Amino acid sequence: MFNFEDYTVTKAKRVNQALEEAVPLQYALKIHEAMRYSLLEGGKYVRSIVCIACCELVGGEEALAMPIACTVEMIHTASLIHDDLPCMDNDDLRRGKPTNHILFGEGIAVLAGGGLLCLAFEHVVSKTVSFSSERVVRAIAELSSVVAGWVKRVGGRADDGSLELGETGGGSDEDVERVRIYARRIGLLFQVVDDIVDVTMSSEVLGKTAGKDLVSYMATDPKLMGVNNAKKFAGELVAQAIEELTCFDAAKAAPLYRLAKFIANRDN
Amino acid sequence: MFNFEDYTVTKAKRVNQALEEAVPLQYALKIHEAMRYSLLEGGKYVRSIVCIACCELVGGEEALAMPIACTVEMIHTASLIHDDLPCMDNDDLRRGKPTNHILFGEGIAVLAGGGLLCLAFEHVVSKTVSFSSERVVRAIAELSSVVAGWVKRVGGRADDGSLELGETGGGSDEDVERVRIYARRIGLLFQVVDDIVDVTMSSEVLGKTAGKDLVSYMATDPKLMGVNNAKKFAGELVAQAIEELTCFDAAKAAPLYRLAKFIANRDN
Numbered sequence: 001m002f003n004f005e006d007y008t009v010t011k012a013k014r015v016n017q018a019l020e021e022a023v024p025l026q027y028a029l030k031i032h033e034a035m036r037y038s039l040l041e042g043g044k045y046v047r048s049i050v051c052i053a054c055c056e057l058v059g060g061e062e063a064l065a066m067p068i069a070c071t072v073e074m075i076h077t078a079s080l081i082h083d084d085l086p087c088m089d090n091d092d093l094r095r096g097k098p099t100n101h102i103l104f105g106e107g108i109a110v111l112a113g114g115g116l117l118c119l120a121f122e123h124v125v126s127k128t129v130s131f132s133s134e135r136v137v138r139a140i141a142e143l144s145s146v147v148a149g150w151v152k153r154v155g156g157r158a159d160d161g162s163l164e165l166g167e168t169g170g171g172s173d174e175d176v177e178r179v180r181i182y183a184r185r186i187g188l189l190f191q192v193v194d195d196i197v198d199v200t201m202s203s204e205v206l207g208k209t210a211g212k213d214l215v216s217y218m219a220t221d222p223k224l225m226g227v228n229n230a231k232k233f234a235g236e237l238v239a240q241a242i243e244e245l246t247c248f249d250a251a252k253a254a255p256l257y258r259l260a261k262f263i264a265n266r267d268n
Numbered sequence: 269m270f271n272f273e274d275y276t277v278t279k280a281k282r283v284n285q286a287l288e289e290a291v292p293l294q295y296a297l298k299i300h301e302a303m304r305y306s307l308l309e310g311g312k313y314v315r316s317i318v319c320i321a322c323c324e325l326v327g328g329e330e331a332l333a334m335p336i337a338c339t340v341e342m343i344h345t346a347s348l349i350h351d352d353l354p355c356m357d358n359d360d361l362r363r364g365k366p367t368n369h370i371l372f373g374e375g376i377a378v379l380a381g382g383g384l385l386c387l388a389f390e391h392v393v394s395k396t397v398s399f400s401s402e403r404v405v406r407a408i409a410e411l412s413s414v415v416a417g418w419v420k421r422v423g424g425r426a427d428d429g430s431l432e433l434g435e436t437g438g439g440s441d442e443d444v445e446r447v448r449i450y451a452r453r454i455g456l457l458f459q460v461v462d463d464i465v466d467v468t469m470s471s472e473v474l475g476k477t478a479g480k481d482l483v484s485y486m487a488t489d490p491k492l493m494g495v496n497n498a499k500k501f502a503g504e505l506v507a508q509a510i511e512e513l514t515c516f517d518a519a520k521a522a523p524l525y526r527l528a529k530f531i532a533n534r535d536n
Contacts (some may be wrong), residue, residue: 082382087374106355110378114350114385115415121389122412125405133401137393140408144390147383 002254004262008049011062015045015052018066019073022123023116034104034112035119039077042095046263048073050186053255054179057248067127068139074120075147081113117147146187178244182256185241189263192234197266199227238264270522272530276317279330283313283320286334287341290391291384302372302380303387307345310363314531316341318454321523322447325516335395336407342388343415349381385415414455446512450524453509457531460502465534467495506532 019039025032048069055065084091084099085106091099101109121140128136225233241260245253287307293300316337323333352359352367353374359367369377389408396404493501509528513521 078382082378085375085378087369087378101355107353110350110353110355110381113378114346114381117382117385118412118415121408125409125412133405137401137404140389141393144386144393147386 004258007255011049011052012045015048015069016040018070022070030108031111031115034100034108035116038081038100042097045073047076050183050259053259054183057252057256058175058179064130067124071120071124074116078113078116081109085109182241182244185237186260186263189234189237192230193263193266196227196230234264272526275523279317279320280313283316283337284308286338290338298376299379299383302368302376303384306349306368310365313341315344318451318527321527322451325520325524326443326447332398335392339388339392342384346381346384349377353377450509450512453505454528454531457502457505460498461531461534464495464498502532
């Protein structure tokens, strides 16, 4: 019987350990301290776990997916550090703890974010030794387009208050393509749920300053479409994501099935 | 007879055009405007030209080197945008014009820098089609280690006032290795000359707020070793860089020879 709790705890521990090794405490100390603070403390590593579970579903081993899982986490963390800056969302709290710039200062936080972005790409090219370079190059193209999407999304708020939705990309192998579509829906779901949670939860539950997105920017999903419609949209995304899993063996697809539900239902 | 002026003007124009196409004005408008402002206006593209000239010296064509030349410029521009931020060097002027955050605001400047870093890696993997993926992966590893060096260098100032110098890496083909060593010396030379210029020139000549590094941070080369020693160090770097060119045909190596001299002697 698949134990979701055990599965995620174990995976998160391994991701944390891999990240610990990927970003050792070294010269320049303050920046590495800052990077490690946001990367290693308090993160649930859900994105990395989705990444590993996707790899496992199509027959790969955890170790194969670990470098890219770490890369995903580094990019995500970089976006969090920069998003929290006073000139952006101006958040003091993240995961119930002081944000990076509150602890280390804005200059270090800017560098830590930029440094993590670069480390992320260096990590995936230097550590992904079991794959062909072609696949590493494809992964980087995919990754950077996702980040470009984040930049557009946040930047779009400054333009006109609208929000861009992700697209699904092409692929060759059918199973891999299904898992890719699943992952993209999950990525979008993440954001929608984030926005819903941000509007509906208190800072205490949330661990970050609640409602900030609404105050600082023109649009988030719930504001554009209302919380109820955003929840409905999130529900559709989960259903669509799970739909992609139906052709897989149910036992094997269990982690991704539960992860989709977990992401949809999380309240912080 | 090799005309250095013509050579650099022509190359700079082509780099500018390639960058113009690489970062079109699109949604999200403000961020793309901000990225294009710092990327397309007023840059001398010396790093890109060095990159292209290195490629040409070892038998490659300009078009082969253009994607990575653009990538180098995007990364460099990202570092400038972030370096100029109020929480970093707090510079109002760059190339005689307002810095990015002065024109677009700090939030957009943070995003524009981060966006350019990601675009840079996306660009090199999506546009470098004539090379094997192995070489693209090697280039990304090299590039991101250079950026990591920049983060360490700037970050190191926050630690203890010291400054890390780059290392030379290993390689296979002798000529390529010589050009690589040349390029690394040139990279270091860039920074040393930058620091000297920053200390010795007025804002009017410089196009950026002069002496800022000394005010805001603990150490730059000239402050650590004095302007005269820094100039001597720069002279040694040029000599060492040019030394790497001696085994090449003099006519073919002329662009790199003149570029080294140009970088050493520039006063803004």
